[in-house]
Amino acid sequence: MHLSNSVSDELSIIYIATNLIQGIAMPEETEQLVVKKLPFEEAYQMVLKGEITDSMSVAAILKTKLMILDGLI
Numbered sequence: 031m032h033l034s035n036s037v038s039d040e041l042s043i044i045y046i047a048t049n050l051i052q053g054i055a056m057p058e059e060t061e062q063l064v065v066k067k068l069p070f071e072e073a074y075q076m077v078l079k080g081e082i083t084d085s086m087s088v089a090a091i092l093k094t095k096l097m098i099l100d101g102l103i
Contacts, residue, residue: 042086044086070098074091074092077091
């Protein structure tokens with residue numbers, strides 16, 4: 031998806047991954063990573079409540095919900 035195609039040429043590619051295994055995080059010195067695991071439905075509800083607001087996450091979660099409802103995943 032294009033994040034702001036009238037202002038920038040930034041592009042975001044979002045993947046749906048399954049059957050993943052968590053490895054050891056190796057953040058750069060300036061990064062602080064916080065991992066929060068939750069069921070997909072809870073993330074979807076957080077989007078609807080305005081608790082998740084970044085555009086890439088919102089678009090990915092809403093698209094995934096549509097794909098689930100359509101039986102594609």
